[in-house]
Amino acid sequence: MQVRASHILVATQEQATLLQAQLTEGADFAALAQQHSLCASASEGGDIGVFSAGQMFIPLELAAFAIEVGQVSNPVQTAEGWHLVKRTA
Numbered sequence: 001m002q003v004r005a006s007h008i009l010v011a012t013q014e015q016a017t018l019l020q021a022q023l024t025e026g027a028d029f030a031a032l033a034q035q036h037s038l039c040a041s042a043s044e045g046g047d048i049g050v051f052s053a054g055q056m057f058i059p060l061e062l063a064a065f066a067i068e069v070g071q072v073s074n075p076v077q078t079a080e081g082w083h084l085v086k087r088t089a
Contacts, residue, residue, distance in 0.1 A: 001052065001053070001065070002050050002051060002052050003050070003051065003064045003065060003087055003089065004047075004049060004050045004051075004087070004088045004089035005047075005048055005049075005051070005064040005085055005086060005087050005088060006029060006030070006033060006041070006045060006046035006047045006048060006085070006086045006088055007033070007037070007039065007041070007046050007048055007060065007083045007084060007085045007086070008029070008032055008033045008036060008037045008039075008042075008046050008083065008084045009037050009038045009039040009080060009081050009082070009083050010036060010037070010038060010081055010082050010083075011038065011081050011082070012081075012082060013075055013077070013082050015036070015082065016075035016082035016083070016084055017075060019032055019036060019084060020072070020074070020075060020084055023072050023084070029045070029046065029072065029084075029086050030045025030046060030047075031045075033045050033046030034046075038080075038081060039080075046086070047088070050089070051064075053065070057078040057079070057080070058078075059076040059077060059078050059083075060076060060078055060083050060085055062076075063076045063083070063085040064085050064087055067085070067087045068087065069087050069088065069089060070086075070087070070088075071086070071087060072084055072085065072086045073085040073086075
């Protein structure tokens with residue numbers, strides 16, 4: 001099984017929680033990724049492409065596979081920082 005996902009990477013849980021609240025209020029995921037994400041994928045609206053199990057940091061991967069298309073995960077932590085993951089396909 002494969003998923004396509006986007007993410008927003010920030011340094012702290014507090015930042016991730018604040019962005020999650022903005023998304024809940026209707027903010028555009030790609031726009032927030034471009035403005036706030038520390039990942040190089042920010043220029044692509046956070047798009048990290050299609051991946052299978054075993055190809056991403058485990059917490060990010062688990063979040064992407066656990067949500068439905070169009071949903072955004074709760075903040076998840078990896079060695080890189082805190083992520084919000086949106087499953088796009």
